[in-house]
Amino acid sequence: MSGKTKAKRPGPGMRRRNLRRNTLPALAQAGPVSVWMIVFVTLPTLFIIYISFMSRGVFGDVVYEFSLESYQTLLDATYFKVILKSLRVAVFTTMACLVIGYPFAYYIARKPREQASRLIMLIMIPFWTNSLMRLNSWLLLFQTSGPVNNFLQWAGLTDSPITFIYTDGLVALGMVTNMLPFAVLPLYSTIEKLEKSLLEASSDLGASPAKTFMRITLPLTFPGIFSAIILTFIPALGIYTVSDILGGGKVLYIGNIIKNQFGQIRNWPLGAALSVLLLAITALLIFIYTRFAKLEDMEVV
Amino acid sequence: MNHLTKVQRKRRALRVLGDVYAVLIYTVLYIPVAVMMIFSFNNQRYNYYWNGFTTQWYEKLFNNSAIIDSLWYSVIIAVLSTVISVVVGTLGALGLKRYEFRGKKLVNSMLYIPIIVPEIVLAVALLIIFMTFGFSLGMGSILIGHCTFCIPYAVVTIKGRISGDGNSLEEASMDLGANRMQTFFRVTLPSIMPGVMSAAFLAFTLSIDDVVMSNMLAGAKNSTLPVLILSMNKSGITPDVNALTTLMILAIVAAMLLSGGVKALLARRAKRLEAE
Amino acid sequence: MAEAIVTLTDVEKSFGSNLVVQKMNLDIEAGEFLTLLGPSGCGKTTTLRMIAGFEDTSAGSIKVQGEPVEDKEPYQRDVNTVFQNYSLFPHMNVYDNVAYGLTIKKVPKDEIKTRVGKMLELVQLTGYEKRKPDALSGGQKQRVAIARALINNPKVLLLDEPLGALDLKLRKQMQLELKRLQKRLGITFVYVTHDQEEALTMSDRIAVMNGGVIDQLGSPKEIYDHPKTRFVASFIGESNIFDGTVQAVDGTLLTVETPAGLMQTRGEGFAVGEAMHISIRPEHLLAEKQPVPGFDLAGRVKDFTYLGTAVKTAIDLKDGTEAKFSRIEQDAECAEGDTVYVHWKPEKSVAIKKTAG
Numbered sequence: 001m002s003g004k005t006k007a008k009r010p011g012p013g014m015r016r017r018n019l020r021r022n023t024l025p026a027l028a029q030a031g032p033v034s035v036w037m038i039v040f041v042t043l044p045t046l047f048i049i050y051i052s053f054m055s056r057g058v059f060g061d062v063v064y065e066f067s068l069e070s071y072q073t074l075l076d077a078t079y080f081k082v083i084l085k086s087l088r089v090a091v092f093t094t095m096a097c098l099v100i101g102y103p104f105a106y107y108i109a110r111k112p113r114e115q116a117s118r119l120i121m122l123i124m125i126p127f128w129t130n131s132l133m134r135l136n137s138w139l140l141l142f143q144t145s146g147p148v149n150n151f152l153q154w155a156g157l158t159d160s161p162i163t164f165i166y167t168d169g170l171v172a173l174g175m176v177t178n179m180l181p182f183a184v185l186p187l188y189s190t191i192e193k194l195e196k197s198l199l200e201a202s203s204d205l206g207a208s209p210a211k212t213f214m215r216i217t218l219p220l221t222f223p224g225i226f227s228a229i230i231l232t233f234i235p236a237l238g239i240y241t242v243s244d245i246l247g248g249g250k251v252l253y254i255g256n257i258i259k260n261q262f263g264q265i266r267n268w269p270l271g272a273a274l275s276v277l278l279l280a281i282t283a284l285l286i287f288i289y290t291r292f293a294k295l296e297d298m299e300v301v
Numbered sequence: 302m303n304h305l306t307k308v309q310r311k312r313r314a315l316r317v318l319g320d321v322y323a324v325l326i327y328t329v330l331y332i333p334v335a336v337m338m339i340f341s342f343n344n345q346r347y348n349y350y351w352n353g354f355t356t357q358w359y360e361k362l363f364n365n366s367a368i369i370d371s372l373w374y375s376v377i378i379a380v381l382s383t384v385i386s387v388v389v390g391t392l393g394a395l396g397l398k399r400y401e402f403r404g405k406k407l408v409n410s411m412l413y414i415p416i417i418v419p420e421i422v423l424a425v426a427l428l429i430i431f432m433t434f435g436f437s438l439g440m441g442s443i444l445i446g447h448c449t450f451c452i453p454y455a456v457v458t459i460k461g462r463i464s465g466d467g468n469s470l471e472e473a474s475m476d477l478g479a480n481r482m483q484t485f486f487r488v489t490l491p492s493i494m495p496g497v498m499s500a501a502f503l504a505f506t507l508s509i510d511d512v513v514m515s516n517m518l519a520g521a522k523n524s525t526l527p528v529l530i531l532s533m534n535k536s537g538i539t540p541d542v543n544a545l546t547t548l549m550i551l552a553i554v555a556a557m558l559l560s561g562g563v564k565a566l567l568a569r570r571a572k573r574l575e576a577e
Numbered sequence: 578m579a580e581a582i583v584t585l586t587d588v589e590k591s592f593g594s595n596l597v598v599q600k601m602n603l604d605i606e607a608g609e610f611l612t613l614l615g616p617s618g619c620g621k622t623t624t625l626r627m628i629a630g631f632e633d634t635s636a637g638s639i640k641v642q643g644e645p646v647e648d649k650e651p652y653q654r655d656v657n658t659v660f661q662n663y664s665l666f667p668h669m670n671v672y673d674n675v676a677y678g679l680t681i682k683k684v685p686k687d688e689i690k691t692r693v694g695k696m697l698e699l700v701q702l703t704g705y706e707k708r709k710p711d712a713l714s715g716g717q718k719q720r721v722a723i724a725r726a727l728i729n730n731p732k733v734l735l736l737d738e739p740l741g742a743l744d745l746k747l748r749k750q751m752q753l754e755l756k757r758l759q760k761r762l763g764i765t766f767v768y769v770t771h772d773q774e775e776a777l778t779m780s781d782r783i784a785v786m787n788g789g790v791i792d793q794l795g796s797p798k799e800i801y802d803h804p805k806t807r808f809v810a811s812f813i814g815e816s817n818i819f820d821g822t823v824q825a826v827d828g829t830l831l832t833v834e835t836p837a838g839l840m841q842t843r844g845e846g847f848a849v850g851e852a853m854h855i856s857i858r859p860e861h862l863l864a865e866k867q868p869v870p871g872f873d874l875a876g877r878v879k880d881f882t883y884l885g886t887a888v889k890t891a892i893d894l895k896d897g898t899e900a901k902f903s904r905i906e907q908d909a910e911c912a913e914g915d916t917v918y919v920h921w922k923p924e925k926s927v928a929i930k931k932t933a934g
Binding site: 119239279 | 319322323326327329330331332333334335336337340348349350351389390392393395396397399400402404405408409410411412413414415417418419420421422423425426427428429430433445448449452453456481506510512513516517526527530531534535538542543546549550553554
């Protein structure tokens with residue numbers, strides 16, 4: 001192309017050129033993903049919000065008339081209790097994952113690079129096994145005539161087997177072991193980015209390790225901590241497989257209730273309203289997160 | 302002379318403490334896997350207690366048509382959703398990284414919905430859409446469900462591997478006379494191949510292990526392996542399933558080691574060539 | 578001799594089997610500007626980090642004001658460091674960065690405020706209190722780093738290549754400022770750099786390090802004019818170095834045989850047949866059209882490089898080595914390709930004993 005194109009405003013030729021050079025490739029590359037996300041993520045999400053404001057017909061069908069019935073049902077004692085319980089378990093899981101995961105992530109991040117990536121790989125491997133079977137293993141270990149009870153009886157710590165299975169405690173154990181990597185990975189990647197010389201500078205200026213941690217390490221790794229919170233709290237709030245397997249259907253969380261509304265019980269608007277509740281909590285956390293960090297920087301994989 | 306100072310002793314103690322802590326955590330992470338493997342050798346139909354060693358489940362596994370059928374169903378779905386999400390994800394990652402267009406920010410944000418929002422919500426939302434618009438449930442619906450969460454992971458993974466320095470490689474290629482297609486297959490794709498491979502691996506493992514989406518979107522007829530396992534839960538999961546999942550994790554780890562080994566081999570050969 | 582504020586006795590440091598610092602002995606005097614100078618990997622930064630407490634010593638002892646510091650963590654030592662990459666806390670503004678040490682010591686808020694104010698005035702950053710490090714230029718970051726360390730009134734300020742990241746012009750300016758600051762405050766500076774010009778400009782004394790040992794310790798003038806080892810001669814400034822053996826000794830006048838030819842120098846304590854080195858600065862080199870008695874250094878003029886303040890001439894000697902030669906102006910009678918006879922006043926060259934290694 002000659003350097004002296006005289007055209008003052010883009011003529012039709014120029015526009016066609018731009019179409020061929022930019023618009024078409026952009027469309028071909030970003031098009032499919034955009035369409036997929038709109039059709040299978042955004043529209044269904046909007047539709048579920050819409051359904052949550054409808055009401056349930058006698059035969060479990062959806063009656064398309066505006067109603068706040070489902071949201072009122074959420075405030076019923078039975079459902080409200082489940083919501084509170086789910087929140088409590090999710091908060092516990094998140095806290096446990098942070099408290100256990102932070103020192104662990106710190107330990108890995110302070111290793112030489114090669115060794116660290118091997119240690120991270122070592123965390124991932126168990127998670128390629130079927131998650132239900134991993135949960136089932138806890139059940140096998142803790143069941144009435146399982147190894148743990150056998151050991152306790154053999155050691156004389158208890159006379160009769162202790163009932164671990166189908167309790168909130170075992171569900172919590174399953175939750176924490178299931179969610180731990182999702183806390184460790186984002187924590188690891190922020191701690192790993194933390195320059196060692198900043199910690200040295202703090203120490204050099206008279207701060208003890210505890211003070212350095214509170215004033216330098218913690219604030220600088222806060223984005224990672226918040227990613228970890230999001231990536232454990234939200235899934236923990238919605239998951240139902242852990243309570244299904246380790247709670248044996250006796251322990252119910254929001255996820256179980258939603259699933260049931262689309263199964264035997266058939267109350268779509270109620271299930272939708274519960275889903276909208278989860279969406280709202282998610283949106284709130286993400287909103288807070290984007291106040292101090294970029295969504296793209298969240299280490300999700 | 303090699304008398305340790307107080308500071309050195311303290312550091313050493315801390316290091317040992319760290320090692321102990323890490324070993325403890327890895328133990329907890331690996332206990333479920335170990336238990337799963339051990340109980341695949343249990344000589345008892347319902348795994349209620351340890352009843353002696355047997356390898357019979359590995360033999361009987363292949364006669365249990367329900368399990369094998371659901372395994373194939375899972376594998377087919379996993380392979381298809383891997384292919385679809387890697388193709389859409391690779392193109393998407395390139396498009397979102399290289400071009401500016403209206404709504405780009407919106408698409409970027411939409412990608413994070415399936416990653417962050419609880420899976421049950423997305424599954425229910427898709428179910429409602431499918432039912433409302435009369436789309437019958439089955440392999441198609443499961444496939445769409447899986448791709449919906451695999452694509453965003455693929456895009457994010459691959460986008461991380463695309464260099465930020467613009468299109469200079471592509472420009473060089475086109476400057477040297479390659480057209481857009483040739484440039485894509487000869488320059489662009491090879492340069493992001495590591496990202497594409499890890500996206501494929503991620504998509505496959507996400508799909509084959511998925512319960513929530515499959516359970517919600519499966520029709521009455523076939524079920525994937527995880528859905529079958531979930532339904533077995535009430536009556537107790539039998540040791541032959543332990544045997545199957547043991548074989549699966551061994552296969553996945555073997556594939557990982559193999560690809561790692563091949564990579565190391567190639568790197569070594571490249572180094573040798575360089576040295577010559 | 579002034580009192581030593583930092584004393585290193587037989588200090589050693591090894592990483593695995595790699596001995597980075599070997600049997601180092603060094604007295605750093607109170608109030609001096611001492612530079613550890615050497616190429617990368619010579620152990621200078623490691624030495625500094627051992628004084629600061631970031632690295633343990635493998636052997637030997639370090640004393641600050643007569644007190645051993647091995648049992649003290651960095652935060653318990655009365656020394657402060659200015660880091661190579663500044664290491665400003667990115668989540669704090671300039672004020673909080675500078676105030677950090679005082680805040681940790683729980684100094685009253687009012688006092689912190691006045692002291693930070695004074696310190697920022699000293700480094701000419703008044704008005705920048707609220708800025709985050711990201712919004713500062715390299716030179717400004719450097720000043721903050723210095724202020725942050727100095728506000729704690731350290732006995733010794735350790736500086737690890739603090740100007741390495743700055744461009745040449747700014748670096749020259751900061752060199753002068755640092756030197757002035759050090760004189761004004763009277764604080765001992767231990768400065769690490771690989772830039773010999775920087776070391777010559779700023780230091781009271783320079784310790785030239787090579788391979789984990791101090792080759793020579795002395796004032797910039799001593800080091801420049803009387804290098805004690807071949808390494809020091811080659812590392813400090815530009816030099817022509819010849820390796821040879823003593824052929825004749827006449828009082829202090831030595832005649833030396835080298836692959837490039839015969840030459841003369843002055844030195845004491847050399848014996849006939851002894852291997853040695855001769856170092857001669859380019860500005861002391863002379864060239865004639867005729868052979869000069871005592872010298873047999875014929876060469877061919879290769880090229881001229883115009884440097885603004887001087888003209889550098891390269892002369893190919895007969896063994897293929899190149900003699901560097903610099904003049905204020907180009908010699909009229911010298912042209913490319915001419916054969917010239919190189920020589921110098923023997924007292925202008927330095928005779929260096931051959932050392933093991």
